[in-house]
Amino acid sequence: MADRKIRVLVAKPGLDGHDRGAKVVARALRDAGMEVIYTGIRQTPEMIAEAALQEDVDVVGLSILSGAHMALCPRIIELLRGQGLDDVVVLVGGIIPDDDVAPLREMGVKGVFGPGTSTQDIIDFIRREKGEPAPA
Amino acid sequence: MATQDSVTGLVEPLLAGNRRALARAISQVEDEAADSHALLAALYPHTGRSHIVGVTGAPGTGKSTLVNALARAFRGEGKTVGIIAVDPTSPFSGGALLGDRVRMRDLAGDPGVFIRSMATRGSLGGLARATGDALSVLDAAGFDRILVETVGVGQAEIDIAAAAHTTVVVEAPGLGDEVQAIKAGVLEIADVFAVNKADRDGADHTMMALQMMQGLAPATQGHHRPASGHGHAEPGAQGDGSWLPPIVKTVAVRGEGVAQLAGWIERHREYLAATGQLSRREEARAANTLDHILRDRLLAELTQRLPDGYLRQVAGEIARREHDPYSVVDRILSAYGCP
Ligand SMILES: Nc1nc2c(ncn2[C@@H]2O[C@H](COP(=O)(O)OP(=O)(O)OP(=O)(O)O)[C@@H](O)[C@H]2O)c(=O)[nH]1
Ligand SMILES: [Mg+2]
Numbered sequence: 001m002a003d004r005k006i007r008v009l010v011a012k013p014g015l016d017g018h019d020r021g022a023k024v025v026a027r028a029l030r031d032a033g034m035e036v037i038y039t040g041i042r043q044t045p046e047m048i049a050e051a052a053l054q055e056d057v058d059v060v061g062l063s064i065l066s067g068a069h070m071a072l073c074p075r076i077i078e079l080l081r082g083q084g085l086d087d088v089v090v091l092v093g094g095i096i097p098d099d100d101v102a103p104l105r106e107m108g109v110k111g112v113f114g115p116g117t118s119t120q121d122i123i124d125f126i127r128r129e130k131g132e133p134a135p136a
Numbered sequence: 137m138a139t140q141d142s143v144t145g146l147v148e149p150l151l152a153g154n155r156r157a158l159a160r161a162i163s164q165v166e167d168e169a170a171d172s173h174a175l176l177a178a179l180y181p182h183t184g185r186s187h188i189v190g191v192t193g194a195p196g197t198g199k200s201t202l203v204n205a206l207a208r209a210f211r212g213e214g215k216t217v218g219i220i221a222v223d224p225t226s227p228f229s230g231g232a233l234l235g236d237r238v239r240m241r242d243l244a245g246d247p248g249v250f251i252r253s254m255a256t257r258g259s260l261g262g263l264a265r266a267t268g269d270a271l272s273v274l275d276a277a278g279f280d281r282i283l284v285e286t287v288g289v290g291q292a293e294i295d296i297a298a299a300a301h302t303t304v305v306v307e308a309p310g311l312g313d314e315v316q317a318i319k320a321g322v323l324e325i326a327d328v329f330a331v332n333k334a335d336r337d338g339a340d341h342t343m344m345a346l347q348m349m350q351g352l353a354p355a356t357q358g359h360h361r362p363a364s365g366h367g368h369a370e371p372g373a374q375g376d377g378s379w380l381p382p383i384v385k386t387v388a389v390r391g392e393g394v395a396q397l398a399g400w401i402e403r404h405r406e407y408l409a410a411t412g413q414l415s416r417r418e419e420a421r422a423a424n425t426l427d428h429i430l431r432d433r434l435l436a437e438l439t440q441r442l443p444d445g446y447l448r449q450v451a452g453e454i455a456r457r458e459h460d461p462y463s464v465v466d467r468i469l470s471a472y473g474c475p
Contacts, residue, residue, distance in 0.1 A: 038238065039241075046245060
């Protein structure tokens with residue numbers, strides 16, 4: 001019988017090498033029953049879009065601490081959409097100034113998670129986006 | 137959700153090389169979507185051309201790094217490469233952390249490579265239940281070589297040997313006492329041994345331990361036992377039609393020894409074709425697949441006929457020693473089994 005799992009790509013674009021936060025999120029999503037593809041640090045937008053396509057993910061979660069989110073996010077979304085991945089939900093977490101949240105949403109980023117976000121918030125957000133009820 | 141159209145609509149683009157269709161098709165078979173059997177049926181006539189290489193071994197021995205390096209070696213010869221990397225599903229949450237791609241970043245941007253991560257989803261054998269079907273999908277998509285990285289634990293070896301044409305068993309030094317660390321059973325299934333991390337102390341020790349085990353092992357079907365007392369026989373195809381698995385030292389992180397490893401995989405492939413073993417392995421693969429599908433289907437059909445809660449009820453009776461399990465199964469089959 002159909003056994004659909006939410007598949008999430010967790011990626012760290014850009015040049016900073018701190019992937020602690022990304023790994024914490026990856027583990028939390030696994031513990032929430034999702035299949036998480038973790039690709040490691042220093043991913044180019046092209047690498048992220050390619051992995052999202054091959055892995056047929058529902059969600060792409062980006063961890064960006066370098067401050068380059070306003071450049072990286074639109075590029076990644078453009079590449080995803082260019083491959084026909086229109087339904088893939090893009091999330092970004094990291095150090096994102098409040099002023100950037102609205103423009104990021106405008107670009108197509110569905111969820112923005114700043115410092116201090118709990119992993120549960122991210123889990124709940126993904127479940128809502130994918131129309132899955134939280135387990136009782 | 138998937139309709140007949142959406143599933144069979146994947147077939148043409150997939151055969152034409154569309155990577156999105158390929159990715160979607162793998163998901164369909166992985167999720168056992170309603171029409172995945174129709175999809176596989178449509179793809180099946182296009183399969184049978186890929187050479188499938190299993191890469192198995194204990195956790196952390198360097199399987200992913202080696203798969204990355206092997207893929208590059210095959211690409212260097214102009215061959216296209218599909219990769220399936222299997223990682224375990226957590227039995228507690230049902231989720232999985234699939235991290236093998238971290239070691240395969242060199243392959244990014246190469247249109248001749250397609251990498252897919254797969255969670256075991258409850259299967260214990262080191263492969264996912266749908267790995268065989270995913271292999272068929274990649275095969276139909278036309279990849280010359282398919283590399284399958286297994287989970288590094290459990291009965292992985294047996295499953296991968298049944299699914300692959302050539303099985304590479306990866307060992308590495310530093311896993312403790314060498315002879316103990318080398319898992320029982322690998323001699324029966326290894327077509328090629330890689331002693332990876334040969335830059336580390338103890339690689340020679342691991343080599344020797346493997347050679348010693350090879351010398352002691354009884355000859356198995358298609359596998360050669362080197363004549364004792366005459367030093368080591370040359371590995372590879374033997375005069376009597378058997379195959380002595382070569383042992384290749386590699387440093388996967390630096391690509392050392394990888395050309396030799398890839399060369400041995402090719403030689404094994406030629407050996408299988410030349411000796412008729414290839415068609416025998418294909419038949420064994422088919423029998424294995426058939427066995428799995430039949431079991432699943434028969435069990436599903438039977439449980440469908442049982443009243444709700446029936447199995448739990450009789451399990452209780454067995455646990456309380458009111459009946460024994462064999463008599464219960466006899467009873468179930470005579471009441472609900474096929475006439
Ligand atoms: N020194 C040395 N380290 C290596 C070599 N090959 C791989 N490694 C390292 O060994 C570690 C594990 O490598 P992986 O390729 O992830 O091993 P794996 O067998 O795929 O691991 P699992 O999938 O977790 O079972 C990594 O840190 C690699 O960089 C090698 O030839 N020499
Ligand atoms: Mg690995």
